[in-house]
Amino acid sequence: MSVSLEDARQRDRLDPLAGWKAHFELPEGVLYLDGNSLGAQPLAARQAVAGTLDQWRDELIGGWNQGWFDAPERLGRLLAPVLGAGEDEVLVTDNITLNLFKLLGYILGPGGESSQAGRGVVLSEGGNFPADGYIAEGFSHLAAHEHRVLPEGEPLESHLEGVDVVVLSQVNYRTGALRDMAATTRLVHDHGAEVIWDLAHSAGALPVALNACDVRYAVGCTYKYLNGGPGAPGFVHVRRDYQSRGWQPLSGWHGHAAPFAFAPDYAPAADLTRFRTGTHSALAYSALEASLAMWARVDMAALRDKSLALTELFRACLADVFAAHGIEDITPAPEARGSQVSLVAGEHGFAIVQALIARGVIGDYREPGLMRFGFAPLYLSHEDVWQAARHFREVVESGEYRAERFQVRSEVT
Amino acid sequence: MSVSLEDARQRDRLDPLAGWKAHFELPEGVLYLDGNSLGAQPLAARQAVAGTLDQWRDELIGGWNQGWFDAPERLGRLLAPVLGAGEDEVLVTDNITLNLFKLLGYILGPGGESSQAGRGVVLSEGGNFPADGYIAEGFSHLAAHEHRVLPEGEPLESHLEGVDVVVLSQVNYRTGALRDMAATTRLVHDHGAEVIWDLAHSAGALPVALNACDVRYAVGCTYKYLNGGPGAPGFVHVRRDYQSRGWQPLSGWHGHAAPFAFAPDYAPAADLTRFRTGTHSALAYSALEASLAMWARVDMAALRDKSLALTELFRACLADVFAAHGIEDITPAPEARGSQVSLVAGEHGFAIVQALIARGVIGDYREPGLMRFGFAPLYLSHEDVWQAARHFREVVESGEYRAERFQVRSEVT
Structure with missing residues (x-):
């Protein structure tokens, strides 16, 4: 790929937001590029919810005053x-x-x-x-x-x-x-x-x-x-x-x-x-x-810098794959972009997303024909993105997405 | 009181719904007559919520399909x-x-x-x-x-x-x-x-x-x-x-x-x-x-029987107190009643409710002048109701509700 794994790791060492990842619960073996659909769980969420359950149990109606x-x-x-x-x-x-x-x-x-x-x-x-x-x-x-x-x-x-x-x-x-x-x-x-x-x-x-x-x-x-x-x-x-x-x-x-x-x-x-x-x-x-x-404590300017760095990294790692396999990268220019990469792969989009999910790389698919990958800068590292790009390359180049099981549409997503 | 504690306990021994109380988290020392505002916590709620937190952590967006x-x-x-x-x-x-x-x-x-x-x-x-x-x-x-x-x-x-x-x-x-x-x-x-x-x-x-x-x-x-x-x-x-x-x-x-x-x-x-x-x-x-x-497993006919038995028990225990202290019991006849007892005590209603809360007997007060006591048959025993009535009697007969601290209105209830 046009960026090496070592380069990605070096960027993580210089990342001022790198410390935030430890504030999230992230499952083993998952590279989560769907924070634009449902964000990952902050570590503090479980304790907060448990506290509210305690309040309900102990204070009952009084909780509304507290x-x-x-x-x-x-x-x-x-x-x-x-x-x-x-x-x-x-x-x-x-x-x-x-x-x-x-x-x-x-x-x-x-x-x-x-x-x-x-x-x-x-x-x-x-x-x-x-x-x-x-x-x-x-x-x-x-x-x-x-x-x-x-x-x-x-x-x-x-x-x-x-x-x-x-x-x-x-x-x-x-x-x-x-x-x-x-x-x-x-x-x-x-x-x-x-x-x-x-x-x-x-x-x-x-x-x-x-x-x-x-x-x-x-x-x-x-x-x-x-x-x-x-x-x-x-x-x-x-x-x-x-x-x-x-x-x-x-x-x-x-x-x-x-x-x-x-x-x-x-x-x-x-x-x-x-x-x-x-x-x-x-x-x-x-x-x-x-x-x-x-x-309330996040540096939003640093967040934007990292968001653009991550989306650019993913695109740079895969530009040659997109060109070779007829995948259209419709992601806007950095200044005109949110925090996602959008790809059109015609009839194969759905299956590619399913094959990636089977490998633990979670993106999503939206009719018609669109693959979406969201980049949440607080809990994604440059290495995560590099690894996700590697999986994407392997799924497409090997044709593994053509397997029957990746063609079945689920009812809801 | 017109019903003895032993009578109340005997009714609990015969209560076909008595087993449900063990399915709820109820704080020590509280007699909760406000289930008509916020119901008590089922034991199963905490585990169910923890399971959803696990799903969010582990399945992420996939939880929506599950x-x-x-x-x-x-x-x-x-x-x-x-x-x-x-x-x-x-x-x-x-x-x-x-x-x-x-x-x-x-x-x-x-x-x-x-x-x-x-x-x-x-x-x-x-x-x-x-x-x-x-x-x-x-x-x-x-x-x-x-x-x-x-x-x-x-x-x-x-x-x-x-x-x-x-x-x-x-x-x-x-x-x-x-x-x-x-x-x-x-x-x-x-x-x-x-x-x-x-x-x-x-x-x-x-x-x-x-x-x-x-x-x-x-x-x-x-x-x-x-x-x-x-x-x-x-x-x-x-x-x-x-x-x-x-x-x-x-x-x-x-x-x-x-x-x-x-x-x-x-x-x-x-x-x-x-x-x-x-x-x-x-x-x-x-x-x-x-x-x-x-x-979905509750016998609703038995629930109604117990609801009426509990509201009647509370009223019977206190009829002489109501009469002696100018408290008007506006609770409708059994067949025309929900599952609450409603009392009008003029200017003292708010303070009586506050004094009861200080003793762990939770009812509520609604402007103007109304004391409400809700009876949730799944987690209230006849003994609970008898004890709540005893506290009510003591609060009113002793005049303890007249203390300054029970006159202060809270912002929300």
Whole structure:
């Protein structure tokens, strides 16, 4: 390969983030390049969850007074610096789908910033993770607004006419392409519209700079690069001066100004708390809190440097294999990339990923034809990446992926 | 007291459910009468959660193929018999607030059973847990429907004119009053309206008979009598023949007919799965599954007998104290009661509850003036209830609740 194993090891010796790997539980014999789907487990998660089980056993209902109830705000404060936001600008709650619905209602609904007497227009992105479009469709359908889709590959500026709210991902889940958040936010605002950023594939993958980019609204999840655990809670961001401008339509009692007064009428909390709905899982929040306490101490600039070094290393090791076997490397240029390598291998993509998994190299496959490899800088070493590339080379060059057992599609992934 | 300790112990010796207590983790020195707020911890919960942490560590993303993804349906099948529903009629997902919103949109929204070109009318209950009204208000506000409130104490039949959907609790969270589900459902249907039942204070408290009562729609939580853990997921019930009649407005990718096809357009799953939204917490579901596996084996008729025996025992032990100290016992007659005792003690209610908590007798207080004591038949013995009554008597008769420290209101409860 174009980089030697010794070179990779030397890079590990110079890596300022190398110490973080010891903070994770990683199974023997696995090279995990799927942290973009589900992040690995922080060592601290187990103890945190055990602590919450102890609280439940010993304090029973009293646990709600001892940290559970305020977890959405407390975890938001931990997460905020990772996103470049103020500490009262992030709330950890529900999931991306639900948080998008809330923001759409908050902006377009009665009393909102872009309150519409008639039809408002929501624009979501084609060619991106379709869930954001699904919920934009559900919202528009219910509230009698219009939902449009930006055709994949077409420039945003030519589709902003008449649009009120745009939902965009900072990093595309398939290609790993990174949008220019500052320029795009400016463009949308200049057209008199609002943009909601989906940070699913950027939070914890690179330094996000919400305030520096003048972002007003964002959502994201914490179970990918942020290592919060399977199905860990999502988050919602609203810039401070936009936090009391609208009605949050999923108006639950935890978002009430005085939830324990049990008042007959709904009165939203003055701040981001109004984006809470009902009772949340204390177990889920405790695992996430263990991870966010770690993330609050991560040097995000060093994280970005290492992310780019790892993705470049993988590509450099395999450039000749890609060329010889008709695999198209669609990974964007470094400055326009998240933290993943995206490869198109036509009909063989699925089987190659399966053959790699059989060797303990975990990437994933997304229809149609796409192999994705995510690089989580906190727990992947340069040597890990070198070894993963070696396996990839062997699987493809030997043709071992052609075995029958690698062609069988599983039901879910 | 009117019942002796020896009598209480004798009743425990004859109790067919006595063996269940050993399946729970209960702290030393605590008499827990707040299982109607947060249920005690099943012994099996800790091991189940540890198993999910192991899966996350060892299987990483593969865990989703090994039970996590199907948990909402699998847990729904476990829960269904406890609710008197068919096994494909219950889905465990999100929380009550969100599930109510989904059902309102499903029934009233475009394409729904009571689809409205103009304004539909939603009726919620005054004097009950206000969260159901809050979300009915949010829904109506966003979707341009009308939200009305049934004044507390007024008969439902005189407020059904022009109403499309009614949201009712089977058991009132304050008084413990049990509505006649069969008669009320018939009444609402006869008026051409739909009723959504909230089972928060009945699921696991008594035998619920959704199918026998001709119920079409219900929601509930699992963290009270069902012991699923703090903030455990909620559930939604839709009768089989009503499962593909409407659009679920919180249309997330897990509710898609083919979530992993990543199709650009939303197409709802044919069945109850369409009520799923986004990714759920595997940790939260594993604790709940441990509890539901237990509940699937509980004799619900015996549970009801014991529930009534325990509430009667508590009242009988204290009738003279209530009379002597101006405490009003508003607990309904046995056949019209959930599994709680409700007492009104005016200005002293809060302090009495605090003084009891200081003695390890956990009840709760709800504004204005209400003391609630919940009786979970699986882990409370007759002796426990007798001892709790003894403490109650001592606290009131000695006036120890008048101490300064019991007057301080905590922020959350």
